[in-house]
Amino acid sequence: MPTRTARTAWNGTLNEGSGQVELTSSGVGTYDVSFPKRAADDAQGTTSPEELIAAAHTSCYAMQLSALIGEAGGTPVALHVTADVTLGPDSDGGFRISGIALTVRGEVEGLDESGFLQAAQAAKATCPVSKALTGTEITLDAALD
Numbered sequence: 001m002p003t004r005t006a007r008t009a010w011n012g013t014l015n016e017g018s019g020q021v022e023l024t025s026s027g028v029g030t031y032d033v034s035f036p037k038r039a040a041d042d043a044q045g046t047t048s049p050e051e052l053i054a055a056a057h058t059s060c061y062a063m064q065l066s067a068l069i070g071e072a073g074g075t076p077v078a079l080h081v082t083a084d085v086t087l088g089p090d091s092d093g094g095f096r097i098s099g100i101a102l103t104v105r106g107e108v109e110g111l112d113e114s115g116f117l118q119a120a121q122a123a124k125a126t127c128p129v130s131k132a133l134t135g136t137e138i139t140l141d142a143a144l145d
Contacts, residue, residue: 008033021047039087050097054083057129061102064127068119074111078145079104100133103141116144 004026010019010033018034031047038048058081069076081104088098102124108116120142124130130138 018046021052048087050085050087053097053129053133054085054100057083057085057100057102057127057133060127060129061104061123065104065106065119065123068123068126069106069108069111069116072111072115072119074115074119075109077107077109079106097133097136100136100138101141102138105143105145107145113144117142 002025005024006021007024008019008021011017014035018032020030021033022030032045033048034046037043037046038050043051061083062079062081065079065081066076081102083103084101085097086099086101087095090096104120106116106120111119120140124138124140
């Protein structure tokens with residue numbers, strides 16, 4: 001399996017500095033980052049590690065759920081996945097990702113609601129990004145459209 005690479009160039013202190021994250025392997029983009037905007041309610045056009053984790057988690061989860069629906073005899077027509085990744089204080093000092101809320105709405109042929117919910121829970125437990133985030137509470141809200 002391949003290895004994917006990203007890099008960040010950072011200049012300055014935590015509170016006054018800023019950087020750019022480059023998706024090196026794909027070359028699809030370079031994105032601004034800064035701590036004050038990371039910690040603010042309005043990101044003002046910058047991304048953050050939490051948003052990048054959310055993107056990684058939603059795409060990985062959608063792929064895994066699609067596979068598990070197929071294994072269960074269904075056909076995924078459309079899956080809409082969102083992830084809300086929360087940054088919070090760490091009791092040991094600094095910050096930590098304090099929770100991830102996954103939401104999925106699916107249009108699926110050949111599976112009833114119960115079968116879809118089983119696949120959705122299994123995907124949460126088995127997608128590689130969920131596994132990498134062990135130790136962070138991940139909740140799931142799943143339903144068929």
